Amino acid sequence: MKRIGAFLLTGAFLLMNVAVMAQCSLCTKTAQQLGEGPAKGLNNGILMLALTPLVIIGFLAFRWWKSNKEA
Template sequence: MVFALSLSASAQCSLCTKTAQQLGEGPAKGLNNGILMLAFTPLALMAFLGYRWWRSQRPSQS
C-alpha cells in the first residue's frame, strides 16, 4: 500500500535531479522509479522480519 501511494513521490537527491533534468522526461521517471524500488526493498524486508519477531513474541493462544 505504501509503495502504491509513493509512485508520485519524488525520491531524487539534488545530484540525481540534475542528472535527470539532463536526461529528459522518460529516463527521469525511470530513474525515480528505480530509486523508489531500491528504497522499497529494505523496508519490505524490515517489515517482514518485524512481523516474524512480533509473531514469535506473542503469547500462545491455547
C-alpha cells in the same frame, strides 16, 4: 477491529496515486538533463531500491512480533 483498520490503511496507501520524488539533488540535476522519460525511470529505480530493504525489515518485524505474541 485493529486488524481491519490496519488492512484498510494499507490498502489506502497502495491505492494512492501520488507522484513521489525520491531523488537527491545530484540525481535531480542528472534527471533534468536526461529528459522526461528517463527521469521517470530513474525515479522508479530509486523507489524500487528503497522498497526492498523496507520489505525485508517489515517481514522481520512481523516475525518478531508474531513470536513474542505467542510467548
